[in-house]
Amino acid sequence: MTTPLTDNDRVATAPQATGLLWFIQACNRFFFAPADPLPLGVIRICTGLLILYIHLVYSFDLLALMGPQGWVDKATIDHLRLDTTFAAPQADWWYEASNEPYAVGYQTWSVYFHLTDTSAIITVHVLFLLAMALFTAGFATRVTSVVSWIAMMSYIQRAPTTLFGMDTMMNILMIYLMIAPCGATLSVDRWLQCWWARRRGEQMPPVEPSVSANFTLRLMQIHFCFIYMMAGWSKLQGSAWWNYTAMWGTMANYEFAPMNWGFYHAFLVWLCQHRILWELVCTGGCLFTIMLEIYFPVLVWVKQTRWLMIAGAVLLHTGIGLIMGLATFSLLMMTLVLSFVPAETMHSLVDRLSGGLRRAPGILYGKPSEAEPANPMLTAQS
């Protein structure tokens, strides 16, 4: 008896084609070849920890930002989301004023639009934090990922004046993690799955490579490339990026840069006192930023330059985090960069990090018996 071929097998064993057929096969391989979900597990943990921290910080100003009498009060937010009008696109060269707007209101939603009671706001906040903690741990991940995204969006839409790039990146990660099998590994779900199998006397199920893992990693990669491309292109509009002084605008912006730190201030003064060095630093910084942002979307797909691009992106975001104080934004960007790191590299990294845990009863891997592979979840290869 022969095992019937799956579609993936058919695609994998298809003869090499040319032209359009080759393109279709390449697209199919690119998006739909099964992949190891381990990178998604790592990305889930990083994202989960970050969103948990970000939303925990809301606790300091919960009522000031989410309450009906907050900085943006209920009347204002209702007016903005319900009464904002959009004009129709001008279909002619001459402007014709129309009394009828093309559309009214934003399609935004938030639990906090409707909560007016202080205790209800606090209760919902605590429940949302709980959902995020469960998502981070990988418990009922398919459900808690959606709840966490709904929670995150509720804060974003309710306090639109407090948003910056960090919220955008957080949202992008959560959207893709919702459709990804990010709880398949390094999660409580996985531990429960192993526990259930052991209880029934079955072998511990392996972590199988999946199409959805590859697909969502590809989405993250494409989105990241798009972000870099637009950021790089848009910088070409500014004169400060052409005369290489833009770097100074980020390094010496008192409200962002740590200029209140004595050593940083002293360093900047010293740098300014050495004009040629100052020019070299600013020029180098500007060129590095622009070149990386423009060429990353191309060179990251080339095997030989991939690590260079990944290292460049990590370096750039470390700089942004340290100099501009945008630590959470930078960490989220680095989390997105993780989607480019091959699963094999993650395996060795996770192996190294979890060495101690495997010797003890490991919650990450279930409790593999002597006879079973020590680390069945890490045997799956893309």
Next chain:
Amino acid sequence: MTDEERAKPSRVLTTVLGPLVLLLGAGGLTTAGLGLIKLGESAYGQTLAERNLSPIPLGISLVVLGLLVAGGGVWWGVHKVGDTLYDRLFPAACCFLGAVVALLSAWAFSAWGSLSLLFRGMVLVGCVGAVLVLLPTILRRLAILFLLLLHFGGIWMASTSAPVPSGQPAWIPSAMWTVCYRPYLCFMYLNNAYHFYSPEPGPANLLWFRVEYADGSARWLKLIDREDCACRLQYQRYLAMTEMINQNQPTNMQKIAALADTRRLAGEVDNIPLYPDADLTIQYREPLPLAKVYLQSYARYVARTVKHLEKPETPVKFIKVYRVTHDIIRAGDLAYHASPTDPALYYPYFVGEFTPDGQLRDHRDNPLYERLTQDPYLYWMIPVFRRPKSPNPIGGTVQLELVDCLSRHAGDSPVPEWKNAPPTFHQDPLPDDLNERLGVPDPRKQLRGDAKDKQFGGAGNPRKN
């Protein structure tokens, strides 16, 4: 009977019956919740609410629980999609049942419009998911790629429909954004253009509020000081809040020129000149209507929360708000140990004096401004700058003195340290007859409209009109 065959009934139990029970249970919970919510919204429910017996909270809890259970059911039912149509029918049915639960939830939350929108979005996702699961693999992949193109097409439109420096955004992306993608991008919060630090990194903007109380005292609230924040992220959030006010309307030179006349006259009266050697288009920055709406809301919040330090019950009378651009220090200045917090690096714009309910104060309270259409300082830069202490320095080091018009305009200094700066020029108000003595038309008379040479086209006093 082999082990595999013996295991079959239990597999059917877990792969079919389990999800089905969960989804049907979720449907039951949601229906019960829906019933309770509708009961609470009825006239009888209002009577119950008066006795603190409203069934709405219980109904909401049941609906939320139903949704969570439905999520679990869909997850369980869909996690294995087979290759044959028969194997795909059940997962598709699970998706569809999930969509039904979301539809019931949308109905239950119909009074909470935005949440109803969320659940309608879930219905769409459930239905599309059911269709995708039903399709054979090749068609499913094509459909997914089509959805992918739509998704990234929307992100492209959001990115390219953003305004470009001194120009209009591209027509096609703008039209596509308005007509096709707006609901999707707003719903998913994917509207960012990713133009980070472009065209170039600019200075940060702060908001300074001067709260004046009924007893005549005042205190300042400054958004935002690092020291006031528990962590860096909280500080960043507040910086974003102040930055939101820095969205300005395009410059209309004719309007600015007209407003500049009254600004100059008022400045002569109050000894608050225009910023020397700076273009008027930089000195007048009227916020966009959206930023004005936010400003009003901020003012209301400040009025509610910033209490009098000694007598908290003292009501707030007015709130003056300044958007303060904190410029980036030049490298050449820093090399000579200039301070990045030098007062001259702060460029305050007066963005309005508000009543506690967030309305702009009627500028006609000042008899001088009765004939004007708006406060002559509104949206103008209130200069804080350094200038040579001696008008005609003869060699040697030029000593600079601080000209702090912000303190003069606000009534007191927002930064106590500025008071220790060298004395500013013209500390005393202009004598009433100074202009007459010098043969210059009195700006007070011109503002009032008493002068023979009417500056304002004889518009008269709008209050009298």
